[in-house]
Amino acid sequence: MAPRRRLTTFDAFSKTVEDARVRTTSGGIVTIVSTVVIIFLVISEWRDYRMISNRPELIVDKTRGERMNINLNVTFPTIPCDMLTLDVMDVSGEQQTEITHGIMKTRLSPEGTIISTESLDLHAAGAAPHHLDDNYCGPCYGAIPKEEEGTKCCNTCDDVRDAYQAVGWAFGDGKGVEQCEREHYPERVEAVKHEGCNIAGHFSVNKVVGNFHFAPGRSYTSPSVHVHDLNQYTTSDVVHTFSHQIHHLSFGPYHDGIVNPLDNTVKKTDERNFNYMYFVKVVSTRFERIGQAPVDTNQYSVTSHERPIRGGRDEDHKNTMHARGGIPGVFFSYDISPMKVINHEERPKSFGSFLIGVCAAVGGVLAVATVVDRGVWEADKALSRKKTI
Template identity: 80%
Template sequence: MPPRRRLNTFDAFTKTVEDARVRTTSGGVVTIVATVVIVLLIVSEWSDYRRIVNRPELIVDKTRGERMNINLNITFPEIPCEILTLDVMDVSGEQQTEITHGIIKTRLNDDGSVISTELLALHSSGDNAHHLDESYCGPCYGAVPKEEEGKRCCNTCDDVRNAYQEVGWAFGDGHGVEQCERENYPEKIKEMAHEGCNIAGTLSVNKVVGNFHFAPGKSYSSPNMHLHDLNIYETSAVRHTFTHNIHHLSFGPHHHTVRNPLDRTVKKTDERHFNYMYFIKVVSTRFERIGAAPLETNQYSVTSHERAIRGGRDDDHPNTMHARGGIPGVFFSYDISPMKVINREERSKSFGSFLIGVCAVVGGVLAVASVIDRGVWEADKALSRKKAV
């Protein structure tokens, strides 16, 4: 037997003679319907293949020694920028006091409108001491260590304030201080009494347990304590409060799926001695997108606590309220979770699964259509025979 005829014996797709085929109207209708169904199902298979699914995974966070950005935008409508201080501290011992780098303080009128940028600086260029006599050495009013007495000069109001801070003394509004009165510092403080303040920007912190807070007055450290000079806040004729509006607070880069629970939070109080605490749990999160670089960011959950604190000054620390119930302000304590969430984007099926699905659709629909067509044809023949009888 020739090789070609041998191959014929393996043909699973035997052919019928063209003259033996019968074409019917019902068969044409079934074929059109089957074709439409096949096209629709293939389109559905293609859509399923193109569909992206997010597969979350929880792992142990093994990263160490990283830094984290805290993005914030908070308005304090009832306390001026000159009084408000932002500090950061963490368990590693790092302290960032009176932060200005990466942070913008915007002075606000009592109606919430922004004061022009020309008025943002408390000290104008004319306040500098360069016009003084070269031999001038301003007093520091005793606010210097003993070894520096008679050697250190305080020629500007800021010099005196810094000297007071170093020895832990309350400074106040500068009344009675020659340098401050020369620079009209007390008058400017009085003019600002009815202003508000917006603080916006980014903090760079160690990715460890820590806190950042907004409190009144310059901050300084004494043994085992973090203190604030509350003199101006306490003695001001205007009743300042820590009413605040958190426009935005996030940890790390933005991702459209991450929800920040503290965004658009508004807290109001009529009490001067009031303390707000936000306890934040930060969870590291990585987003892995198809065709894009991974994004490392953080999500967080939060609980809050607020309370009125007892006023008055402590006898041991007359410049502060720290020892008697705490200090007024807004405090954010953050803790870092040991777990990490990975959100990985994947296609719902592989290309091979898509091809298998297409083959199954074509074969299945044609098989069902063949059965339907055969049934219709047999029924038509039976009816024709019955009519002939």
């Protein structure tokens, strides 16, 4: 028993005899208040432990040779789909004209209701050509050099349009061209001239400085410039404009932590020759969330500029229509930032810190409660003694 008696000398938690303990009303109140405070502090510690903070880090983007998806959904209420062209070009020299892959065009009535939707992947293939005699060789209406006459045929309306495009001539609505009239191209142009168009989808670009734009008419590249055949757009008896609504525009995969500043942008104009420019700065962004795979995407900032286009057009009907001050349309010029933002998710407190906080809260409240209860008890005894004197 001697060892046990020696250990009792180290007991820091000495016990009181039950008969010597006095329970008071003030002690009960202090106990209840202390319990409530302890519960509140423990819950606060738990919330702090479970709280996730985001720690951004800025580094130099050292990736090379990457490609980037551009996701878009844009509505043009006063331009038919047949008249709109989406082109992409960048400083590396890559050009994607009349993009079709991954793009859906939706024809809209003047009231904005959907008429039909088609994938341009399928539309690009075109319908089967009209049945023609095996020996038929359609004329190209002077759009080929004389030395090639008889060796090159234009059997469809698209063949004639391509031939005109190759020599830089405006094409128009196809009236007077037997291939187009046979395929009812002029009637289609007339039927859709009051329609609008929604373009939605995605396409891939090099992650370098470049631009993509919506402009009227078929596009092609001359030896020095990128041009569009604006004949049908500028000569139509219906005033088409580039009023538009950008429902969505983003660069890279979707992430709920990204805010796209151009979403739900609406621009209106009554002028046919009007140009909208959006200058976009794209910043690579990586999200590292606790318990999830990292997500690499992009965020961007934007400034915009809009202006009417002043100038005329070539009087020679064989030349592609163009405005001397530029072409009407909606242009997005994007630049790639050399910096990359990494957003780390982390918990500020470890589980050990949580336990320490809980112990400190419980111990601190009990210590204060003991002092308060003792003070109230002593004050009550002092008042009782005064009353008995």
